[in-house]
Amino acid sequence: MPSFPIADDYARARGLPSDLPPERPPAPILKGQAALVTGASSGIGRAIAIGLARAGARVAVNYRKSAAEADGVLAEIAADGGEAIGVQGDVSVEDQVEAMFARTVAAFGALDILVSNAGLQQDAAFDEMTLDQWRRVIDVNLTGQFLCARAAVRQFKAQGLRPEVSTARGKIICISSVHDVIPWAGHVNYAASKGGVMLMMKSLAQEVAPLRIRVNSICPGAIRTPINTQAWSTPEAYGALMDLVPYKRIGEPQDIAQAAVWLASDYADYISGINLYVDGGMTLYPGFEEGG
Numbered sequence: 001m002p003s004f005p006i007a008d009d010y011a012r013a014r015g016l017p018s019d020l021p022p023e024r025p026p027a028p029i030l031k032g033q034a035a036l037v038t039g040a041s042s043g044i045g046r047a048i049a050i051g052l053a054r055a056g057a058r059v060a061v062n063y064r065k066s067a068a069e070a071d072g073v074l075a076e077i078a079a080d081g082g083e084a085i086g087v088q089g090d091v092s093v094e095d096q097v098e099a100m101f102a103r104t105v106a107a108f109g110a111l112d113i114l115v116s117n118a119g120l121q122q123d124a125a126f127d128e129m130t131l132d133q134w135r136r137v138i139d140v141n142l143t144g145q146f147l148c149a150r151a152a153v154r155q156f157k158a159q160g161l162r163p164e165v166s167t168a169r170g171k172i173i174c175i176s177s178v179h180d181v182i183p184w185a186g187h188v189n190y191a192a193s194k195g196g197v198m199l200m201m202k203s204l205a206q207e208v209a210p211l212r213i214r215v216n217s218i219c220p221g222a223i224r225t226p227i228n229t230q231a232w233s234t235p236e237a238y239g240a241l242m243d244l245v246p247y248k249r250i251g252e253p254q255d256i257a258q259a260a261v262w263l264a265s266d267y268a269d270y271i272s273g274i275n276l277y278v279d280g281g282m283t284l285y286p287g288f289e290e291g292g
């Protein structure tokens with residue numbers, strides 16, 4: 001388990017428990033299911049791929065360029081006794097998405113779970129944002145979600161129900177963000193992409209629920225990954241971040257992984273079309289704790 005001195009110091013100074021969540025023993029609640037996790041070579045996607053595998057799923061680990069990191073995820077899953085394959089592909093490119101789904105189904109014989117996690121930021125003040133920055137973020141964060149969800153729904157429809165592994169015909173989890181509802185100055189492209197994911201997810205959930213396909217989003221708050229290093233890597237930045245987090249610790253990738261495992265499982269069978277905020281209360285308007 002890595003140690004995070006800045007977060008530990010912050011907690012200690014306030015008499016709070018360690019900010020590291022304890023390891024939970026995995027339960028095999030996804031046994032026999034096949035999953036594809038996009039953007040699984042780093043951060044949240046990596047933790048989700050490992051979490052799904054520990055819960056018994058066979059996992060396709062998608063990455064775009066970080067082959068060595070994806071290999072590391074495969075090795076970690078194998079060391080745990082799990083089964084996984086690497087599938088390269090850019091989620092914003094239609095034929096690459098089709099190819100990575102085809103590879104996954106060829107390897108596992110089916111697909112039961114898609115976790116559509118790949119995402120990026122290209123930040124700029126609004127009047128300095130280039131059309132390329134706008135397009136790249138929309139292409140990956142929103143169009144990528146569309147292409148992957150469409151490929152998953154086609155596969156779920158073609159393969160039918162697999163009652164031996166799940167009550168649902170298929171599950172799609174979109175990794176969105178608290179910025180699907182919290183406006184974010186300097187990140188207009190990112191917030192627009194995540195806001196788009198919300199109504200794409202809900203409209204799709206409504207459309208495919210009669211087929212017993214469940215579609216939901218997980219909306220992370222501030223999670224310690226390479227995407228947002230500047231927000232947690234100095235004591236000053238970490239302290240300022242905590243003003244936005246009522247629970248007073250940064251989120252760890254495994255916080256999202258645990259939610260994803262549960263949401264993909266039959267324990268969440270009656271849940272469709274929700275945004276599950278995993279954010280330590282960031283969406284509770286912490287500025288009103290003492291104001292208003």
Ligand SMILES: NC(=O)c1ccc[n+]([C@@H]2O[C@H](COP(=O)([O-])OP(=O)(O)OC[C@H]3O[C@@H](n4cnc5c(N)ncnc54)[C@H](OP(=O)(O)O)[C@@H]3O)[C@@H](O)[C@H]2O)c1
Nearest residue numbers: 039041042043044064065066090091118119177223225227
């Ligand atoms: N960290 C947070 O605080 C936070 C909060 C809210 C929401 N999120 C969301 O959570 C998701 C994961 O973020 P993260 O923090 O884990 O970021 P990260 O550590 O930077 O990882 C991003 C992952 O996405 C992959 N990726 C990027 N562009 C891709 C593309 N076009 N096709 C396929 N894969 C691509 C990357 O693979 P390559 O390196 O191979 O390109 C990498 O595996 C994103 O959707 C992000 O918006 C994160």
